[in-house]
Amino acid sequence: MTDEEIVNLYWDRSPDAISETDRKYGGLCHKISGTILRDKRDVEECVSDSYWTVWNKIPPHRPAFFSAFLSKIVRVLSLKKYEYNTAEKRNTQFDISIDELSECFRTGKDVEEICDANILAKTIDVFLELLSEEKRVVFVKRYFFAETLEEIAKETGHSTNNTSVILHRVRKQLKDYLEKEGIYI
């Protein structure tokens, strides 16, 4: 079933919408959530909540990229759950990727200097626009989907070492870009 057909099911308020979503994107949702949360039950809960959220958002929303729309919802809900669950426990893969990325950001001295997540997201969007498709994909796979270097290498046809090099360079570019733009967090 195409994404458009699935979206139409939501618009028709058909219960099949969720089962079809699960059939097509259940694996992806579990993977995204699984990289953030450790507990399988938490992952299940987040994925179910995500379907419910999608059900409530469509209609009136009609996403242009259904898979991306769903992925973002799963990620946001999984992050909330993660935050709620623990501040001490660390999920290696997700934390490693965020640790890496946080090196690019300078801490602001004054409250006025500090920007919020929305501004930050928009800045990152502009930065991503400047990158080549290849670099952008590697970046998003690492810092949105929290994939391992090995997974990214496999999916993009690079060696693990090369993937690491690409990420290193993109992080450096991002750091320079954020400094140039005066972005602090």
Add this chain to the structure above:
Amino acid sequence: MKKQLIADAMSGIDERWVFEALMYSPKGLAIKWINKKRFGVMLVAAIIVVSIMAAALATEIFPGGISFSELYPFSGYNKWSDNYSYKNIVSQQAIVLEDVTLKDNYTFNYSTQEKTGDQQYKDLIWKAGKVCHLKKGDIVDVVYYGDTYSTVCLSIKGKYHELENGKVDIPYGILKSSLLCFKTEEINKGNQAQLFETENTTADTQGRYLMKLKDSPNGNIVELLFTKDVNVLQRKNGWAKVQSWDKEKHTGWCMEDRLFPPIAGWNIYSPVRCAEDDKEGDSEQIENLMIEYLKSHGRTSFGELFVSTPNAFITALKEFNDSDQNEIIHALEGDLKDQDRETVVKILELTKASAIDEKTYEIVHEIEEQIHQ
């Protein structure tokens, strides 16, 4: 707090980037049937040569309604399959000249591209299982790939349809052998050297092609060192302009003639090395080159050379192919043991930090890893 903010910001990035990353995964592609498990080791090779002039003339290849317009290098071969080196996929864009309905058993007519070489396409049959209407002005991608025989595939609006009998009538083995090669006696700076078709050409594990010259006076082998993303060339004849050639070192650079259209991944400059017929001579030759290089810098060891001029050393190292680079790095690793370790580590850090390109970074990283082992 900081990390949470970053995580939230990443959640807020534009959906199109997320979608792009999702679709970049081979799992999201239409051609799932091309996979390693099912087909085993399957090399893909096929190339279209259409000159800019031929593009302008818009040679009719599908008189039924489709005509080639211009060479369109397929970007991102890894979109095709996971873990698979589909480096030789090439696609051409075609413009539909008049309304046409493709349905099963629709046959595209045979056509020869006289202007651009020897590619001939016979009886490409539409077997997609469904009717497809193409309108005048639509653009389709005609994608060539193959194993034993080159196969043609038509991509319409992002979906790929294999054309049955879509074989370019040149067996893959010959395609592989149709690489650029030239007479040694004509290799001189600024000369134009004619390229020859060669026989029994196979790539080694490094992707290098060793070719015996048909007309070689010394029985030498000319080795064209392609970079990893260079397509196998299908051309049987052509010209290469040699930019520089060192008769003593048997190394030089050649440039393909710009009369040919650019092909995806084909670097304008390809390092060329002339080695002795006997393969065992290769390592000796490399050693000689290394020694010459050391001498020219007034040094006695690579370690000494690296510590004194790290950037120059890396630049020179990049001139060698991967296999030779490894040998040199191995030699360097031994030499560096005699140097002050702290200095070496510092130099490596500085060189990496100031690396001007990814290749330099990779090389330094490689040296670092070797040293830390």
